[in-house]
Amino acid sequence: GCWYLLPQIRQRPLYPHIPHDGKSELNPERSGTCRKYYDEYSKKRLTGRIMACWCSHSICYGFHCMPLAEGRNDVFSAMLTRWPEAPERVVYDYACALGPYCWTREPEFFADMxxxxxxxxxxxxxxxxxxxxxxxxxxxQPALAKLNSSAAECGNSGLARIQKSVSYMGQERAVLYCWVFLWIWNRLRIRSMFQRSKNAL
Incomplete structure (x- = not known):
């Protein structure tokens, strides 16, 4: 199940000439050269949960459920199928592995990212x-130092509040529950931003 503010505008292509494309990354060869990624995700064989996409203001663009541990394909597919153009920048725990993964498959789409x-x-x-x-x-570029690079961590910590409740639900109800939670979360974040800008005047 999934929910995104952006509609799906294209399908994720298949890349038959890339070995193991789209499959789980359970060994260091498939997970790239980053040992941290392999040790924390693949080696431990973590089960999947929810992957959410956040803007720098901790407003959620959407999410989808993952049957296995989060992999590069989850982030790649979300951006490619939902975004008309690639974002200027993505801040991700394992961007070192995500970049080559994206450039190898869609070099034109991700060229300037x-x-x-x-x-x-x-x-x-x-x-x-x-x-x-x-x-x-x-x-x-000193301006980048002001970028809220922990926005996703803030948002994911919010999702952690409902993690236990969601674990007892079926997929359909879990997706609906997450959607309601994130809808309220986004509204509160937007109201807070509006109030701060109003107070600054």
């Missing part, structure tokens, strides 16, 4: 290039 890891999650990416770190770009 920046894949970065926020400062909080950069710890442990010892073998990853600093070109994947948001801090590297912020050193050159």
């Amino acid at each position: 920046q894949f970065v890891i926020d400062g909080f999650h950069s710890t442990g990416h010892t073998k990853c290039s600093t070109a994947s770190f948001l801090k590297t770009y912020a050193d050159v």
